[in-house]
Amino acid sequence: MVLIFYSILGELKMIARIWQGLVPEVKANDYYQYLLKTGVVDMKAVEGNRGVYIFRRVQDGIAYFRMISLWESYDSIKIFAGEDYELARYLPEDKNYLLKLEKYCTHYEVLYPSFSI
Secondary structure, three states, X not given: OOOOOOOOXXXXXXXXXXEEEEEEHHHHHHHHHHHHHOHHHHHHOOOOEEEEEXXXXXXXXXEEEEEEEEEOOHHHHHHHHOXXXXXOOOXXXXXXXXXXXXXXXXXXXXXXXXOOO
């Protein structure tokens, strides 16, 4: 099944919100479980969320996490992240894992979504 997120007029139908964080390798699995129980659950509970992907790369004792969430509009992102939606959203326990709290997320229009289920 191929999903198309644009109307025939080319109206934007999806936005990708990208966040990244670094965690010591020894905490990587625990942090992943924490993400699943907190951030992912919170995102998926918001109407307008269209999915979440978590990526991880481990190198030289550091786990690099990248999370991409897909949204139908900037308004739906604001429900999750707040009015200043470009600011990263953190929970109190994040500081127990992350080496640095990135201030911002980046947002991209999804121009060509194509994947099979």
